[in-house]
Amino acid sequence: MSPSVMGATGSGKTTFINLASGSNLRIGRGLKSCTSVVQIAQAFELDGRSVTLIDTPGFDDTTKSDSDILRMIAAFLATAYQSGKKLAGVIYIHRISDFRMGGISTRNFKMFRQLCGESSLRNVVIVTNMWGEVSKEIGEAREQELITQDMFFKPVLDKGALLERHENTAGSAHRILRSIIDNQPLSLQIQRELVDQKMDISQTAAGEELNKELKAQMEKHRKEMRMVQEEMREAIRTKDEETRRELEIETTKLQSEMARIQQDAQKLASRYSEEKEGLEKRMQELSQSAREDAERAGAEYRRQMSALQAQLDMTASTSAAERAELIRRIDELQNRRAHGGGVH
Known part of the structure; x- marks a missing residue:
């Protein structure tokens, strides 16, 4: 899940x-x-x-x-x-x-x-x-x-x-x-x-909702820009230099924000494919890495099982305790393998 x-x-x-x-x-x-x-x-x-x-x-x-x-x-x-x-x-x-x-x-x-x-x-x-x-x-x-x-x-x-x-x-x-x-x-x-x-991502319901929000922000800034420009004309007419400088700073900020919004709208469609391709590549790399890890774990499991089985075959004449310990280790290795645990 x-x-x-x-x-x-x-x-x-x-x-x-x-x-x-x-x-x-x-x-x-x-x-x-x-x-x-x-x-x-x-x-x-x-x-x-x-x-x-x-x-x-x-x-x-x-x-x-x-x-x-x-x-x-x-x-x-x-x-x-x-x-x-x-x-x-x-x-x-x-x-x-x-x-x-x-x-x-x-x-x-x-x-x-x-x-x-x-x-x-x-x-x-x-x-x-x-x-x-x-x-x-x-x-x-x-x-x-x-x-x-x-x-x-x-x-x-x-x-x-x-x-x-x-x-x-x-x-x-x-x-x-x-x-x-x-x-x-x-x-x-x-x-x-x-x-x-x-x-296309911009055609999806989420993309349309975002574009609607960006358009609303852009319209709000356009209204603010018109008001600033009117105040700027008045400041120039009255030779109010301090107000004019403040309004120039405000104009620059608004222009920067409007450019950012426009760029956001354009980036949505143009960079989605790039983002998805990069993600697919990373997922393929992770899958490949997981497969290689599983293959290494499988080889190590077979090596350890073979070694334990060989020891068990050689202990026919040894004590029951030694045989029981080898059987326990084989069972433990099989259980760890069955439950997806690593081989140590």
Whole structure:
């Protein structure tokens, strides 16, 4: 089972994964992101099932643009889907300590919905965490608002998603994972769009949502630029040099931001293929390395078994205790091999 964990920067995704899996993935401090790439935690066993958690960056990363983030997540999900891997569930983490679900959180959740699509929502768990940072009354009031307001989690919960509280313990993380462990794995909307329908990333629902957001930002900056230019003309007319210099600085900032937004929109489509090709190459290298490790382990297993069997054949006349010890070592080696352990 391989659930993906999503949410805003600083929401506690990586901490949740480390608690659940015993991994040591890097954790950002405050709102600084360390998860600027997709990270895969070490596999662990839960109720007899192997679980591998996938840590994804938020769409408010401090080091990468939203276009970069979408491109990375999309390339990873598409590559996994092409390899025959579907997600048993998606966990979306939200801080109950947030005073309100502001613009950044709302944008993250919108992008999350477009990535998943409607048909996979029954495999989604929304997890509220950081309950220790608010009183019980405040936390429960915020939870109620998230559940009942159409602009928050209600539409997703109505379509089968679950809502769970995380108590910042390994036991709590495992309880949440048990709610999806038996799910029938489903493909996400962006996986079907990119792989089955062969869409360009900018044509996907998530790509269109991001482009809509970029267009809104660009229009906002254009309005600001018009206002600054009007103020600049007035400053020149009145020979107000100090105001003119301040407005020149503001103009440069706006021009830089508008250029960044335009570049983000162009990069989304142009660099997705490059990202995916690089990821496919890395996955092929990992598969090859795993095969080579398995071949080496198999050769070592055969060598050790042969040596132990030869010793056993030579001890027909020795003590029962020595024969029993050799048989025990053969059994131990076979058991380790059967359970995927290394040969030492």
